[in-house]
Amino acid sequence: MQKHPGIKDIARIAGVSIATVSRVLNGNSYVSPELSERVLKAAGKLGYQPNRIARGLRKGKTNTIGFLIPDIENPFFSAIVKGAENFLRKYGYTILLCSSAGKAEREDELLNVLYSHKVDGLMTVPLESQNPYLERIEKLSVPVVVIDDIINQKNISSVASDNYSGMKKLMQYLLDTNHRSFAFLSGDPHTYSGKERLQAFRDVMVQEKEKVEYEILLGTYTFSSGIEMLRKLRKIPDAIVCGNDMIAFGVLTELQKLHYKIPNDVSVTGFDDVLFSKMTNPPLTTVRQDYYMMGRVAAQLLIEDLNYKKRNSILLKTELVIRGSSRG
Amino acid sequence: MQKHPGIKDIARIAGVSIATVSRVLNGNSYVSPELSERVLKAAGKLGYQPNRIARGLRKGKTNTIGFLIPDIENPFFSAIVKGAENFLRKYGYTILLCSSAGKAEREDELLNVLYSHKVDGLMTVPLESQNPYLERIEKLSVPVVVIDDIINQKNISSVASDNYSGMKKLMQYLLDTNHRSFAFLSGDPHTYSGKERLQAFRDVMVQEKEKVEYEILLGTYTFSSGIEMLRKLRKIPDAIVCGNDMIAFGVLTELQKLHYKIPNDVSVTGFDDVLFSKMTNPPLTTVRQDYYMMGRVAAQLLIEDLNYKKRNSILLKTELVIRGSSRG
DNA sequence: CTGTTAGCGCTTTCAG
DNA sequence: CTGAAAGCGCTAACAG
Numbered sequence: 001m002q003k004h005p006g007i008k009d010i011a012r013i014a015g016v017s018i019a020t021v022s023r024v025l026n027g028n029s030y031v032s033p034e035l036s037e038r039v040l041k042a043a044g045k046l047g048y049q050p051n052r053i054a055r056g057l058r059k060g061k062t063n064t065i066g067f068l069i070p071d072i073e074n075p076f077f078s079a080i081v082k083g084a085e086n087f088l089r090k091y092g093y094t095i096l097l098c099s100s101a102g103k104a105e106r107e108d109e110l111l112n113v114l115y116s117h118k119v120d121g122l123m124t125v126p127l128e129s130q131n132p133y134l135e136r137i138e139k140l141s142v143p144v145v146v147i148d149d150i151i152n153q154k155n156i157s158s159v160a161s162d163n164y165s166g167m168k169k170l171m172q173y174l175l176d177t178n179h180r181s182f183a184f185l186s187g188d189p190h191t192y193s194g195k196e197r198l199q200a201f202r203d204v205m206v207q208e209k210e211k212v213e214y215e216i217l218l219g220t221y222t223f224s225s226g227i228e229m230l231r232k233l234r235k236i237p238d239a240i241v242c243g244n245d246m247i248a249f250g251v252l253t254e255l256q257k258l259h260y261k262i263p264n265d266v267s268v269t270g271f272d273d274v275l276f277s278k279m280t281n282p283p284l285t286t287v288r289q290d291y292y293m294m295g296r297v298a299a300q301l302l303i304e305d306l307n308y309k310k311r312n313s314i315l316l317k318t319e320l321v322i323r324g325s326s327r328g
Numbered sequence: 329m330q331k332h333p334g335i336k337d338i339a340r341i342a343g344v345s346i347a348t349v350s351r352v353l354n355g356n357s358y359v360s361p362e363l364s365e366r367v368l369k370a371a372g373k374l375g376y377q378p379n380r381i382a383r384g385l386r387k388g389k390t391n392t393i394g395f396l397i398p399d400i401e402n403p404f405f406s407a408i409v410k411g412a413e414n415f416l417r418k419y420g421y422t423i424l425l426c427s428s429a430g431k432a433e434r435e436d437e438l439l440n441v442l443y444s445h446k447v448d449g450l451m452t453v454p455l456e457s458q459n460p461y462l463e464r465i466e467k468l469s470v471p472v473v474v475i476d477d478i479i480n481q482k483n484i485s486s487v488a489s490d491n492y493s494g495m496k497k498l499m500q501y502l503l504d505t506n507h508r509s510f511a512f513l514s515g516d517p518h519t520y521s522g523k524e525r526l527q528a529f530r531d532v533m534v535q536e537k538e539k540v541e542y543e544i545l546l547g548t549y550t551f552s553s554g555i556e557m558l559r560k561l562r563k564i565p566d567a568i569v570c571g572n573d574m575i576a577f578g579v580l581t582e583l584q585k586l587h588y589k590i591p592n593d594v595s596v597t598g599f600d601d602v603l604f605s606k607m608t609n610p611p612l613t614t615v616r617q618d619y620y621m622m623g624r625v626a627a628q629l630l631i632e633d634l635n636y637k638k639r640n641s642i643l644l645k646t647e648l649v650i651r652g653s654s655r656g
Numbered sequence: 657c658t659g660t661t662a663g664c665g666c667t668t669t670c671a672g
Numbered sequence: 673c674t675g676a677a678a679g680c681g682c683t684a685a686c687a688g
Binding site for chain 2: 681683687
């Protein structure tokens with residue numbers, strides 16, 4: 001018997017029926033102590049591990065959750081996955097992971113793959129806000145939670161950081177510390193976070209329009225885009241407000257190459273507070289969002305949907321982190 | 329009929345038997361064009377997606393690969409996962425991901441979970457070199473490839489970077505540029521990479537013992553460990569050779585706080601070449617290892633094992649990357 | 657070429 | 673409390 005042991009083998013050794021074995025192993029129905037013990041002993045001896053595929057087929061529940069993200073290598077997304085995984089494992093779920101590599105058509109394809117694997121639920125960080133593939137998800141009739149985007153359809157749960165108020169907090173701090181001219185180097189404005197951060201900046205500028213001046217540049221959430229946008233700036237303002245930390249790193253590097261003193265000549269700020277933000281020289285003033293928590297909350301929402309059919313949308317608080325890259 | 333359509337539904341609509349439907353959908357047996365078309369049309373209309381759980385049970389093959397790593401949030405590991413995933417998907421595999429969170433007992437537990445899900449193969453980055461749980465993997469009789477560690481048992485494939493010769497290359501460069509006193513700030517010496525890098529450093533020191541002096545400190549692969557080890561240094565040498573880039577970042581930060589000029593007063597080197605190594609000030613001289621490629625090669629090895637039962641162990645080349653943190 | 661049928665390993669009625 | 677038997681959705685003999 002070199003094949004992996006099954007419930008049948010246990011039954012034979014313990015001298016009981018397979019039904020009894022199943023009952024003992026699942027512990028949801030009463031079985032006499034004697035039989036119970038015999039079964040457990042046999043299972044232990046064989047090193048039995050249940051076949052979740054067979055169980056999944058029978059029960060219509062696989063204990064797997066599909067995870068669809070743009071890029072697993074990006075620490076933001078992987079932190080989300082980590083947060084979610086730690087939570088989901090407590091409930092016996094394992095993650096089926098797919099990354100769309102930034103391609104929209106992949107999202108669709110992978111959605112089918114995941115569905116095909118009969119995942120019990122789905123978690124996704126969409127490539128773009130209001131992604132049309134979300135409509136398809138609905139039809140799949142599998143519980144979903146969308147991450148880093150807020151969905152208004154009430155049959156889908158979602159979770160995101162409060163990018164808008166985070167950026168407002170940051171701007172308020174800069175205004176309070178007598179910054180009056182600004183440049184906003186935006187990340188991709190098609191994303192939810194890009195939209196919200198940009199909008200917050202604009203709203204503050206409009207509100208304070210008598211005392212401030214500013215310019216806005218659009219780019220992507222990358223180091224090199226930060227460098228490019230900096231070069232296009234018409235003038236170096238009091239503060240350069242970057243769409244995220246990566247952009248800020250590019251800006252920092254380029255400014256130093258041009259012999260600007262930070263923060264004496266110009267303040268630079270980021271958004272996200274990634275691991276390296278505290279290691280730059282000077283360390284970066286930024287807005288922290290907790291990606292790990294985002295994954296955790298997302299998992300929690302999914303569990304609630306799975307167990308009680310409750311849906312919800314949650315906005316996570318952000319925190320202003322003041323470091324040396326801004327004069328205060 | 330709100331339930332998800334199955335092969336039966338297609339058969340009914342197309343007016344054929346379920347066997348015919350299966351044959352058409354799998355395309356491995358000849359079916360007359362007429363029936364074929366009717367089946368395809370029905371499948372399309374229903375938006376049929378095969379139930380991989382049922383198929384898996386029947387065929388004894390799930391098209392899933394289990395992935396077990398210490399920490400998904402760590403960019404090294406997630407790059408490996410990404411490389412592997414991109415390759416595996418071409419072959420129709422999806423990844424079941426688990427991270428052990430650095431705990432050895434979790435590795436064992438998760439191994440069972442993965443096994444229970446009847447994965448067709450397993451990829452793992454072990455917490456420690458020569459981890460005992462590798463023995464257990466053998467018994468599972470499922471193809472395995474171990475990553476970032478070289479396994480000598482020939483029934484298991486493995487892949488790692490050539491840490492030893494990478495470190496030697498780096499040391500040779502430092503010697504060639506007239507560095508004569510060294511400090512080696514090691515990462516965890518229980519890991520395969522830690523061992524190899526340390527050994528290479530030692531071997532070079534012994535070989536050049538007449539002209540050099542050095543000290544060795546043991547720590548972990550972290551920013552804060554880098555700072556700590558630097559503080560314990562008895563003297564600042566010509567070159568501080570760090571076990572990886574993270575340690576080097578800590579060292580860089582702390583040295584600058586102490587007003588050392590880099591590389592004029594002291595050279596600092598890393599290992600890995602993470603994304604941020606080119607963004608530090610000065611940018612870091614380091615040894616690049618290609619994690620993405622490591623994942624890809626690992627996937628390739630797994631596919632070979634799966635298809636032809638061929639096993640292999642591969643050592644990946646590393647590349648010396650000279651930047652501003654070392655005087656040359 | 658096509659249909660009928662027997663399971664894959666497990667859970668869950670349904671009888672006893 | 674326990675066993676026999678049905679069946680989850682699909683594939684693969686086996687007949688025709």
